[in-house]
Amino acid sequence: MSDIDLTTRAIEPPRLPRLEHQTFEIRALKSGLLTWLTWIAAGLAAIPLLSVIYMLIFKGGSRLFSSSIGEVLTGLPPAGFEMGGGIGPALVGTLVMVGIGALISIPIGILAAIYLGVLEPSSRISTNARFLAKVLTGFPSILAGVFVYAVIVIHFGYSAMAGGIALAVLMLPTVLLAAEEAMSQVPQRMKDAAYGMGCTRTQVILKVVLPTGLTGILTGVMLAIAGAAGESAPLLFTALFSNYYISELNEPTASLSILIYNFSGMPFQNQIELAWTASLALVLIVLMFNILARILGRSKY
Amino acid sequence: MNPRQPPGIRPRLVAAGLGTERHRQPFPHSQENAMANPFPHAQSASPISGPPSALEYASDRIFRAIALSAASVIIILTAYILWEVAGKAMPAIGDYGLGFITGTEWDVNKGTFGVLPEIWGTLYSSLLALLLGGVFGIAIAIFLTQDFINHRLATIFRTLIEMLAAIPSVVFGLWGIYVLIPLLKPGAEWLHDEFGWIPLFGSDLSGPGMAPAALVLAIMILPTVAAISVDALRRIPYKVKEAAYGMGTTRWEAILKVMLPTASSGLLAALVLGFGRALGETMALAMLIGNANQISLSLFSPANTLASLLASNFPEAGQVEVHALMYAAMVLLAITFLVNVLGLGIQQYTLRKFEGKK
Amino acid sequence: MNATAEALFVAEPFQASGDVVIDCKVDKIFYGDFLAVRDSIVPIEKHKITGFIGPSGCGKSTVLRSLNRMNDLIQVFRFEGNVMYHGQDIYAKKVDPVVVRRYIGMVFQQPNPFSMSIYDNVAFGLRLNRFKGDVEERVEKALRSAALWNEVKDKLKNSGLSLSGGQQQRLCIARAIATEPDVLLMDEPCSALDPIATRQVEELMLELKEHYTLAMVTHNMQQATRVADTTAFFSVDISQGGRTGYLVEMGPTRQIFEDPREQLTKEYISGEFS
Numbered sequence: 001m002s003d004i005d006l007t008t009r010a011i012e013p014p015r016l017p018r019l020e021h022q023t024f025e026i027r028a029l030k031s032g033l034l035t036w037l038t039w040i041a042a043g044l045a046a047i048p049l050l051s052v053i054y055m056l057i058f059k060g061g062s063r064l065f066s067s068s069i070g071e072v073l074t075g076l077p078p079a080g081f082e083m084g085g086g087i088g089p090a091l092v093g094t095l096v097m098v099g100i101g102a103l104i105s106i107p108i109g110i111l112a113a114i115y116l117g118v119l120e121p122s123s124r125i126s127t128n129a130r131f132l133a134k135v136l137t138g139f140p141s142i143l144a145g146v147f148v149y150a151v152i153v154i155h156f157g158y159s160a161m162a163g164g165i166a167l168a169v170l171m172l173p174t175v176l177l178a179a180e181e182a183m184s185q186v187p188q189r190m191k192d193a194a195y196g197m198g199c200t201r202t203q204v205i206l207k208v209v210l211p212t213g214l215t216g217i218l219t220g221v222m223l224a225i226a227g228a229a230g231e232s233a234p235l236l237f238t239a240l241f242s243n244y245y246i247s248e249l250n251e252p253t254a255s256l257s258i259l260i261y262n263f264s265g266m267p268f269q270n271q272i273e274l275a276w277t278a279s280l281a282l283v284l285i286v287l288m289f290n291i292l293a294r295i296l297g298r299s300k301y
Numbered sequence: 302m303n304p305r306q307p308p309g310i311r312p313r314l315v316a317a318g319l320g321t322e323r324h325r326q327p328f329p330h331s332q333e334n335a336m337a338n339p340f341p342h343a344q345s346a347s348p349i350s351g352p353p354s355a356l357e358y359a360s361d362r363i364f365r366a367i368a369l370s371a372a373s374v375i376i377i378l379t380a381y382i383l384w385e386v387a388g389k390a391m392p393a394i395g396d397y398g399l400g401f402i403t404g405t406e407w408d409v410n411k412g413t414f415g416v417l418p419e420i421w422g423t424l425y426s427s428l429l430a431l432l433l434g435g436v437f438g439i440a441i442a443i444f445l446t447q448d449f450i451n452h453r454l455a456t457i458f459r460t461l462i463e464m465l466a467a468i469p470s471v472v473f474g475l476w477g478i479y480v481l482i483p484l485l486k487p488g489a490e491w492l493h494d495e496f497g498w499i500p501l502f503g504s505d506l507s508g509p510g511m512a513p514a515a516l517v518l519a520i521m522i523l524p525t526v527a528a529i530s531v532d533a534l535r536r537i538p539y540k541v542k543e544a545a546y547g548m549g550t551t552r553w554e555a556i557l558k559v560m561l562p563t564a565s566s567g568l569l570a571a572l573v574l575g576f577g578r579a580l581g582e583t584m585a586l587a588m589l590i591g592n593a594n595q596i597s598l599s600l601f602s603p604a605n606t607l608a609s610l611l612a613s614n615f616p617e618a619g620q621v622e623v624h625a626l627m628y629a630a631m632v633l634l635a636i637t638f639l640v641n642v643l644g645l646g647i648q649q650y651t652l653r654k655f656e657g658k659k
Numbered sequence: 660m661n662a663t664a665e666a667l668f669v670a671e672p673f674q675a676s677g678d679v680v681i682d683c684k685v686d687k688i689f690y691g692d693f694l695a696v697r698d699s700i701v702p703i704e705k706h707k708i709t710g711f712i713g714p715s716g717c718g719k720s721t722v723l724r725s726l727n728r729m730n731d732l733i734q735v736f737r738f739e740g741n742v743m744y745h746g747q748d749i750y751a752k753k754v755d756p757v758v759v760r761r762y763i764g765m766v767f768q769q770p771n772p773f774s775m776s777i778y779d780n781v782a783f784g785l786r787l788n789r790f791k792g793d794v795e796e797r798v799e800k801a802l803r804s805a806a807l808w809n810e811v812k813d814k815l816k817n818s819g820l821s822l823s824g825g826q827q828q829r830l831c832i833a834r835a836i837a838t839e840p841d842v843l844l845m846d847e848p849c850s851a852l853d854p855i856a857t858r859q860v861e862e863l864m865l866e867l868k869e870h871y872t873l874a875m876v877t878h879n880m881q882q883a884t885r886v887a888d889t890t891a892f893f894s895v896d897i898s899q900g901g902r903t904g905y906l907v908e909m910g911p912t913r914q915i916f917e918d919p920r921e922q923l924t925k926e927y928i929s930g931e932f933s
Contacts, residue, residue: 027551027554028551030553031551031552031553031554034553035449035552035553037440038440038443038444038449039444039449041436041437041440041441041444042440042441042444042458044437045437045441045462045523046458046461048465048476048520049461049464049465049468051476051480052468052472052473052476055476055479055480056472059479107371108371108374109371111367111368111371111372112368112371112372112374112375114368114371115365115368115369115371115372116372119365119368119369120369122734125369125372125373125376126372128376129372129373129375129376131645132375132376132379133375134641134645135379135638135641135642135645136375136378136379138574138577138578138581138637138640138641138644138645139581139634139637139638139641140580140581140582140583140608140633140634140637141581141583142581142583142608142611142612142630142633143382143386143581143630143633143634145611145615146386146611146615146626146627146630147381147382147385147386149615149623150385150386150388150389150627151381151385154389154623169378169382172374172375172378173375176375187771189767189769189771190771190773190774192729192732192767192771193767193771193772193773193831193834194773194783195729195732195760196727196729196760196764196765196767196835197760197761197764197783197784197787197834197835197838198350198353198757198758198759198760198761198762198784198787198788199757199787200353200357200358200361200757201361201365202357202360202361202364202365203353203357203361203787205364206364207783207787208773211774211775212773212774226467229469230467230468230469230470230471230472231469231470232469232470232471232583232584233470233583233584233608233612236612236615236616237615237616240616257469257470257471257584260471260472260474260475261471261474261584261587261588264471264474264475264478264588265588272479275475276475279469279471279472279475282469282471282472283467283468283469283472286467286468286469287464287467290463290464290467349784349785349788349790349797349838349839350761350762350788350838350839350840350841351761351788351789352755352757352758352761353757353758354789
């Protein structure tokens with residue numbers, strides 16, 4: 001190669017192209033402008049999040065991270081001009097209803113995912129169930145409330161149970177799709193090995209697929225719980241609200257999100273402050289499950 | 302010789318030859334005598350290998366039946382949701398017919414129910430949100446996938462965007478009331494004073510209204526749009542990018558002329574699914590849109606959406622209104638179903654385009 | 660096509676000299692409408708290594724995987740013919756493939772340990788069969804037989820996936836022989852391994868044939884000459900529009916490589932096509 005020299009007269013290139021950067025060429029200007037716009041767009045998109053975090057920490061944190069933390073976390077919500085008070089019943093109610101939702105949706109979701117992902121991935125039932133699960137995840141969450149209202153609330157009244165079932169309806173497709181995805185990540189050759197040893201299909205699933213896909217499944221479950229904890233629309237007219245601690249599953253029950261909704265429109269400073277406090281508590285719960293999901297998702301085999 | 306071979310048992314020799322007649326002799330079937338070795342001639346008739354026990358066979362069968370019923374739950378549930386909501390809406394559908402969709406008044410005392418303003422508000426707010434959230438979402442997807450920042454920073458930024466998705470709707474509502482609306486007010490006032498002749502700015506922002514609602518909605522769908530767009534851009538094989546750069550394009554020429562067109566169907570799916578998300582969003586809108594039954598182009602006047610109509614009227618609704626609300630829920634269901642199926646369809650098409658199947 | 664087209668080639672049946680453990684007679688194997696393999700008779704002799712060779716797509720893996728009904732996992736798979744295992748047709752209606760696979764073990768092309776510890780990988784089959792005896796002893800014995808014991812005896816609790824490719828494959832062999840199956844099927848067991856690991860696995864196979872009956876698919880003809888006692892050569896027939904594999908010739912490995920009867924075999928082993 002070295003014996004070909006472009007600068008010699010013998011070949012004589014008519015004009016060498018200019019290879020340096022041309023800062024003021026139109027192409028370069030356009031490129032630079034678009035790059036700047038993209039940076040600005042990314043920056044602008046981060047502003048709302050930072051603003052929300054700021055408000056949560058300073059408005060909500062002022063009550064939560066202070067000497068009155070005990071009262072805030074356990075106290076009953078204040079009425080009218082009352083001062084002080086707390087979010088105790090709502091905190092417990094949220095946890096109870098998310099718990100009910102999880103208890104219902106997780107077993108069904110994982111079992112259904114086993115059918116869809118391992119047992120009969122391409123059967124008619126699986127194809128339909130997968131499609132409907134995707135459609136259900138796209139449904140407005142308030143429709144879960146409408147459904148449970150029609151099925152349960154009309155007959156038995158507002159209750160924690162109804163709220164929990166509404167959350168289960170929302171969580172089920174999320175859990176199912178995530179668990180199916182996690183199980184389909186288990187390499188086929190591992191399943192082949194298990195079949196080759198003479199495992200029944202159930203043994204392949206219980207001994208190989210579930211243990212191998214477990215972290216992925218748990219990640220999905222945590223994300224579903226996080227999503228359900230932050231939901232409010234399906235609770236609005238299934239669990240309603242209550243100013244007192246939950247004592248039975250068949251009575252109206254408070255939740256953090258409905259407390260925030262109710263208090264946000266009140267003309268009292270105390271209630272608005274408590275709404276921010278409840279928001280911070282709610283975001284912390286949701287984040288906790290999100291972070292759990294992230295940690296689990298990282299510890300891949 | 303193999304010491305393990307039980308003496309006296311000689312495996313039967315089978316004559317070679319193309320067997321047209323089948324020697325289909327049944328096994329001593331395992332279910333009848335689960336512990337028996339069905340292959341007594343197997344040389345290592347050691348006690349180790351054996352067929353599954355009757356219990357294992359039973360549990361296998363039961364387990365699969367349970368899994369099947371769990372999978373059916375999702376189908377039955379969807380059907381049951383449709384059946385229940387439609388059933389409860391029936392009386393209202395019978396009473397008000399299509400007039401429900403074109404009516405503009407919602408008055409329980411007069412018994413007139415119409416959701417045209419809500420349909421308008423739902424579509425208008427969602428379209429505005431899609432415009433903003435779509436542009437920003439795709440811009441962020443480009444930002445994250447086209448080597449603008451290093452890998453580490455991209456991960457941090459993506460985590461931030463995902464956190465945005467984790468913030469509950471009511472919290473955005475609260476933020477909208479106490480941060481966004483006060484922030485928008487001076488700007489809205491100025492726009493109304495100076496450009497009031499433009500229909501978009503035809504009224505003043507006196508509190509809740511379309512603009513804050515649509516803005517919050519845009520923020521809420523941004524993670525959805527960004528995530529699916531990132532996915533679509535990532536799916537493009539590296540060789541496509543190489544081909545573009547190899548032709549001597551600048552980065553932006555590669556993005557605009559090659560990457561975006563290649564990912565176009567995925568980006569479209571992102572927009573459609575983001576739109577679907579916006580249509581169904583409830584709480585933040587119920588808190589920010591003002592719940593006013595009117596149709597207006599103005600960004601600053603209050604409006605209403607189907608979801609927030611349900612949210613604000615359901616808790617205190619009587620028998621008649623419940624039926625009307627169920628009808629409204631059906632309308633919302635139909636709109637979101639159409640949009641979501643469209644989005645999923647486009648997404649499937651994208652997958653097929655790049656993977657050749659599924 | 661002409662209805663009186665010449666009859667399709669069918670290999671002369673191989674007359675096995677010793678005991679036949681699996682007598683496989685394939686009439687037709689279909690994947691959906693696609694005819695993958697036709698007319699192949701492959702007897703597997705006891706305590707010998709039977710090698711399957713042939714160009715890619717000739718159906719040698721398909722035939723091997725039919726011997727313990729692994730292909731049943733593919734929904735569109737259809738088998739016509741019979742596979743007599745000690746005189747019992749494993750494709751008979753009442754036969755449960757799960758049981759067949761407990762007696763006819765398999766080692767796969769890609770090493771596929773489970774994501775559990777080395778110990779648990781080997782003990783997997785024992786536990787599956789509800790083995791009542793000393794599991795630890797059996798695990799050690801299997802690992803020793805697989806020539807892996809010395810390398811892993813101090814790290815039995817480590818994940819099976821932490822081993823190198825060659826070690827993983829020997830772990831899979833140990834897992835397969837821990838339950839002392841009657842027959843061991845190996846589907847290109849060395850294709851993912853480097854030459855040194857390949858050598859180790861080959862030596863292991865020669866030791867294993869003392870106790871087990873082995874059948875192996877290989878893409879590597881030298882490997883067949885090194886380890887196989889009997890060799891079956893498959894080829895692929897594209898005359899019918901599809902790509903249908905069939906048996907061309909089967910015989911003692913020496914005869915196949917030094918004095919093949921069929922012209923096609925001669926061309927293949929001399930490297931004229933592959």
